[in-house]
Amino acid sequence: MERICFVLQVKPERLEEYRERHKSVWPEMQEALSRTGWRNYSLFLREDGMLVGYLETDDFAEARRRMSLEPVNGVWQESMREFFVDAAGRPADKQMERLEEVFHLA
Amino acid sequence: MERICFVLQVKPERLEEYRERHKSVWPEMQEALSRTGWRNYSLFLREDGMLVGYLETDDFAEARRRMSLEPVNGVWQESMREFFVDAAGRPADKQMERLEEVFHLA
Numbered sequence: 001m002e003r004i005c006f007v008l009q010v011k012p013e014r015l016e017e018y019r020e021r022h023k024s025v026w027p028e029m030q031e032a033l034s035r036t037g038w039r040n041y042s043l044f045l046r047e048d049g050m051l052v053g054y055l056e057t058d059d060f061a062e063a064r065r066r067m068s069l070e071p072v073n074g075v076w077q078e079s080m081r082e083f084f085v086d087a088a089g090r091p092a093d094k095q096m097e098r099l100e101e102v103f104h105l106a
Numbered sequence: 107m108e109r110i111c112f113v114l115q116v117k118p119e120r121l122e123e124y125r126e127r128h129k130s131v132w133p134e135m136q137e138a139l140s141r142t143g144w145r146n147y148s149l150f151l152r153e154d155g156m157l158v159g160y161l162e163t164d165d166f167a168e169a170r171r172r173m174s175l176e177p178v179n180g181v182w183q184e185s186m187r188e189f190f191v192d193a194a195g196r197p198a199d200k201q202m203e204r205l206e207e208v209f210h211l212a
Binding site: 019022034099 | 144209
């Protein structure tokens with residue numbers, strides 16, 4: 001099992017709307033995440049817009065690949081693209097910056 | 107149960123040593139964390155020294171309070187203080203910046 005942590009940057013002026021959207025993530029999106037192996041998945045937001053994701057999965061590369069093939073993911077990512085800071089204009093699922101796990105205590 | 111995410115800043119020039127120290131966290135420190143309610147606790151490091159902590163606990167305020175009373179914690183925090191960037195010179199356990207959970211999928 002892999003524990004994954006990634007970082008993204010939300011536009012500071014869009015934080016309130018970002019929060020609101022995540023109170024009611026589409027059921028189809030949640031089902032797709034579960035089906036493709038994303039478990040115990042949380043998003044945490046800092047006041048300056050830094051977004052931290054944490055999840056557990058058997059194989060993150062495979063979970064990302066499978067999720068990228070879910071039609072609902074394309075629609076969701078496109079609807080959220082404008083919330084993220086990225087010079088290249090990529091949707092969030094293409095710009096996740098993964099951090100290295102240096103300690104774990106069960 | 108609370109899911110906690112916090113951020114700290116490690117001095118970029120000390121990352122390698124920080125990694126090494128966390129490959130062999132003292133058993134007494136690990137036992138104290140478990141005893142005071144820190145579960146599924148991971149630390150993730152970004153190349154610029156940003157450190158993200160994730161853990162699960164019943165009551166984070168209480169888990170922090172109880173951990174702060176463990177003698178081994180004082181010794182550990184003092185031994186690690188020099189690794190962290192903090193204008194006020196606080197040990198890491200006194201400067202954890204907690205982030206807001208905005209989404210969770212079991």
